[in-house]
Amino acid sequence: MNTKSTLHQRSRLPTELELRSIPWMRLLLPHERDRAVSALHVTQAYPGEYVCILGRQVHYWLGLIDGLLKMHAENAQGVSMTFAGLAPGGWFGEGTVIKREPYRYNVQALRKSVMAGLHIDTFHWLLDNSLGFNRYVMNQLNERLGQFINAREIDRMTNPELRVARSLAALFNPVLFPSLDGSRVLRITQQELAYLVGLSRQRVNEALAALQEAGAIQVEYGGLRVLDLEALRHSSFADLKKN
Numbered sequence: 380m381n382t383k384s385t386l387h388q389r390s391r392l393p394t395e396l397e398l399r400s401i402p403w404m405r406l407l408l409p410h411e412r413d414r415a416v417s418a419l420h421v422t423q424a425y426p427g428e429y430v431c432i433l434g435r436q437v438h439y440w441l442g443l444i445d446g447l448l449k450m451h452a453e454n455a456q457g458v459s460m461t462f463a464g465l466a467p468g469g470w471f472g473e474g475t476v477i478k479r480e481p482y483r484y485n486v487q488a489l490r491k492s493v494m495a496g497l498h499i500d501t502f503h504w505l506l507d508n509s510l511g512f513n514r515y516v517m518n519q520l521n522e523r524l525g526q527f528i529n530a531r532e533i534d535r536m537t538n539p540e541l542r543v544a545r546s547l548a549a550l551f552n553p554v555l556f557p558s559l560d561g562s563r564v565l566r567i568t569q570q571e572l573a574y575l576v577g578l579s580r581q582r583v584n585e586a587l588a589a590l591q592e593a594g595a596i597q598v599e600y601g602g603l604r605v606l607d608l609e610a611l612r613h614s615s616f617a618d619l620k621k622n
Contacts (some may be wrong), residue, residue, distance in 0.1 A: 393416075393495060397421055397444055397493075398419075399493065400444055400467075401442060402557045404582075406509075406514070411505060411509045414501060414505070415497065415505060417501075418498040420439075420496050421493060422493075423491065423494070426588045427492050429485055429486065429487050431450075431472065432503070432598070433452060433482055433483065433486065438499055438522050439496030440496065440499065440502045441470065441486075441496050442448065442469065442470035443466065443493075443495075444468075445467050446491060447464065447466065447489045447490050448486050448489065449487050449575055450463045450486050452485060459577070460530075461530065462484060463548055465486070469556045471523075476499055476503075479499065511541070519555070532545070537574075540590060542578065542586070543576055543583060543590065544586075544590060544610075545611070547572075548608060551605065551621040563604055565602050565604075566601055566602040568601075593610075594606060595610045
C-alpha cells in the first residue's frame with residue numbers, strides 16, 4: 380500500500396462488520412441508517428500520521444474502528460499537552476463538527492489505525508432529525524467535558540504512577556470507548572503509553588511495575604490487564620501501595 384497517499388485517497392466504503400462496530404448506528408431508524416451509511420467512509424492511518432491538524436477545516440465526524448490515537452496540542456511555548464488517548468469504538472470532535480470550525484487540536488495515530496468518517500452535512504442532518512443520534516451526541520459532549528477536565532488534572536500531576544494510572548483508566552470509559560466496555564485487557568506498548576502520558580518509556584516502565592506490584596494491573600505480552608479499575612481511577616499511589 381502507498382503510505383504517501385492521503386487519508387482521503389485511501390478511503391473506501393465500510394464493510395458490514397465495520398458498520399456493526401459503530402455504536403451509534405444501532406440507535407438509528409432504518410431510513411436514518413441508510414442515509415448515514417451512504418455518507419460513511421473508512422480509511423487507514425499509519426503510525427505518526429495526523430488525522431486532524433490544528434487550524435484545518437473540519438469535513439467529517441471521525442471515529443476509531445481499530446488502533447490507537449492521541450489528541451493533543453501545543454501552547455505558545457511549544458509545550459505539548461495531551462487531551463485524550465482515543466481507543467477503538469470512540470468517536471470524537473463532535474463539538475468542532477457542530478460549530479463547523481477549524482480544529483483546535485491535533486489527532487495523531489500511534490499505530491496503524493482504521494478510521495471511519497461521517498460527512499459533516501449528514502452529521503447535521505442526523506442531529507436535526509434523529510432523536511437517538513441526538514441523545515448519543517449529547518452524552519458524548521457531557522462525557523467529553525469530564526474527559527478534558529481529567530486530562531487537565533493528569534497534566535498537572537508530578538507523580539508518574541498516578542499519571543499512568545489515570546491515563547489508563549481514561550481509556551476504559553464505557554461511554555466514549557464502548558469497544559472496551561466489559562474488557563479489562565488493553566493492547567498497548569510501553570512506547571505508545573509513553574506518548575499518551577508524556578513520560579519517557581523508562582518512567583512508564585517503572586510506573587507499570589509499581590502499579591503491578593500494588594495489584595492494580597498485570598503486565599502481559601503486548602499489553603496489560605486491569606485488575607482494579609476503581610483503584611486506577613480514584614486511589615492515590617500511597618493507597619495503592621497499601622493494598
